[in-house]
């Protein structure tokens with residue numbers, strides 16, 4: 198066992214764990230964050246996706262001790278209970294079916310939109326390609342991402358009209 202420091206969703210933690218423990222286990226079992234899911238445990242399905250250093254990463258195969266940057270989980274997208282536009286779009290488009298993959302879908306989409314706020318359909322498909330959904334929600338995922346991108350564009354300072362008194 199060894200002590201590791203981990204910052205998650207704005208909160209700093211010091212944990213006494215085996216260094217090889219996957220980040221997913223620490224998030225779910227030690228920190229009680231149930232957003233990231235255990236799907237394959239092999240880095241192949243995307244259900245466990247979180248964001249580290251701006252990138253969508255698969256926390257089931259990432260040793261917690263190797264993480265030096267802040268981790269954002271699904272819970273971190275809605276500080277103070279205010280939904281992120283992606284989460285709202287997921288509701289508006291009624292994306293989930295069983296829901297198990299949806300953490301991975303939203304977190305992968307979040308990392309994409311942070312880097313590319315106006316993705317084309319082809320770019321969305323390419324980015325989301327490896328995040329598997331056995332319920333085939335892919336079309337609704339794409340529609341919701343485009344809806345969220347529009348909302349984010351509307352909220353950006355550049356889109357705010359100057360109000361002249």
Ligand code: FES
Nearest residue numbers: 236237241243257
């Ligand atoms: S549970 Fe991590 S990629 Fe499948």
Ligand code: FES
Nearest residue numbers: 295296330331332
């Ligand atoms: S909604 Fe069921 S696996 Fe994606």
